[in-house]
Amino acid sequence: MKPAQFDYVAPASVPEAVAVLAEHGPESRVLAGGQSLLIELRYRTTRPALVVDVNRIPGLSQVTVEDGSVRVGALVRHAQLERARFDDPLAELFRQVAPYVGHPPIRARGTFAGSLAWAHPASEWCALAMALDAGIEVKGPAGPRTVPAASWFRGAFETACLPEELVTGVRLPRPPAGAVAAFAEHRRTHSGFALAAALVMLRLAAGRVEWVRIGLANAADVPLRAVGAERLLTGERPEPELFAAAGARAAAEADPPGEPHAPAAYLRHALSTLVRRCLARAVHHAGLP
Numbered sequence: 365m366k367p368a369q370f371d372y373v374a375p376a377s378v379p380e381a382v383a384v385l386a387e388h389g390p391e392s393r394v395l396a397g398g399q400s401l402l403i404e405l406r407y408r409t410t411r412p413a414l415v416v417d418v419n420r421i422p423g424l425s426q427v428t429v430e431d432g433s434v435r436v437g438a439l440v441r442h443a444q445l446e447r448a449r450f451d452d453p454l455a456e457l458f459r460q461v462a463p464y465v466g467h468p469p470i471r472a473r474g475t476f477a478g479s480l481a482w483a484h485p486a487s488e489w490c491a492l493a494m495a496l497d498a499g500i501e502v503k504g505p506a507g508p509r510t511v512p513a514a515s516w517f518r519g520a521f522e523t524a525c526l527p528e529e530l531v532t533g534v535r536l537p538r539p540p541a542g543a544v545a546a547f548a549e550h551r552r553t554h555s556g557f558a559l560a561a562a563l564v565m566l567r568l569a570a571g572r573v574e575w576v577r578i579g580l581a582n583a584a585d586v587p588l589r590a591v592g593a594e595r596l597l598t599g600e601r602p603e604p605e606l607f608a609a610a611g612a613r614a615a616a617e618a619d620p621p622g623e624p625h626a627p628a629a630y631l632r633h634a635l636s637t638l639v640r641r642c643l644a645r646a647v648h649h650a651g652l653p
């Protein structure tokens with residue numbers, strides 16, 4: 365199907381984009397990488413009167429490493445994160461996760477911030493943002509504000525972003541030095557969305573889990589941070605039995621959307637297994653058997 369007719373504008377700056385969005389509100393839609401929006405336009409599941417293409421705005425394509433955080437600009441593509449080389453444990457997590465987002469042409473155009481704005485429950489980046497307490501930076505006519513990931517995701521494809529606001533970047537607190545990362549995903553086809561995915565970042569000290577974060581994708585209608593499983597692990601010796609118990613706890617915290625060929629019980633089992641595997645892998649990277 366072809367998209368319904370719409371007007372198109374390509375503002376040259378953030379203030380210009382915000383002014384256009386303020387004028388047209390819910391009648392307008394931001395176009396970033398277009399890897400989700402163009403499909404919606406073609407299927408006519410969304411019919412904006414105006415598409416606001418932000419790709420010509422300079423200064424939004426950088427990953428910036430600051431003292432306490434890493435900032436991902438609104439036009440940073442998935443492929444940039446696949447090649448992340450900055451000196452922080454987050455770079456390792458980006459490199460592990462990015463190859464699972466669609467396939468190379470999707471990753472060449474699609475953006476990290478666009479994924480958070482679209483809020484697909486199976487999005488790997490949304491799970492990462494949730495696990496690491498990202499702050500989503502938006503600008504609207506009322507000025508800038510930063511929304512914590514925990515209040516950003518309101519439901520499947522629903523966020524706290526107002527129609528007149530533009531996401532300008534995402535700020536991720538830097539994990540403690542020496543933290544290690546692991547990611548695992550179960551999906552039907554190589555370029556399909558996750559049936560279940562888990563990511564772990566942890567740091568060991570004196571042979572025990574000192575700090576840990578666990579994120580889950582397609583585990584509910586919003587991305588999840590498995591706080592109960594994190595509590596179970598913190599302060600404990602990293603042993604296979606503990607990994608299995610933490611996997612089971614994480615799965616119990618999830619409420620996965622069952623499908624005819626992948627019922628909820630199957631998805632829970634997959635989440636439990638993926639968390640267990642990630643923990644074992646992360647601890648192995650950290651240098652313990």
Ligand SMILES: Cc1cc2nc3c(=O)[nH]c(=O)nc-3n(C[C@H](O)[C@H](O)[C@H](O)COP(=O)(O)OP(=O)(O)OC[C@H]3O[C@@H](n4cnc5c(N)ncnc54)[C@H](O)[C@@H]3O)c2cc1C
Nearest residue numbers: 394396397398399400401466474475478479481482487531
């Ligand atoms: C075949 C295929 C496979 C895919 N597989 C995966 C996968 O495995 N995992 C995954 O997570 N995703 C997957 N995707 C989606 C892909 O990652 C998209 O790139 C991503 O979801 C959206 O990013 P985008 O930059 O393309 O956003 P767009 O498509 O341009 O926009 C998506 C939505 O977000 C809004 N938006 C975008 N940027 C902003 C902004 N700066 N401010 C305000 N609103 C904004 C738009 O208005 C629109 O509503 C897949 C897509 C396809 C076509």
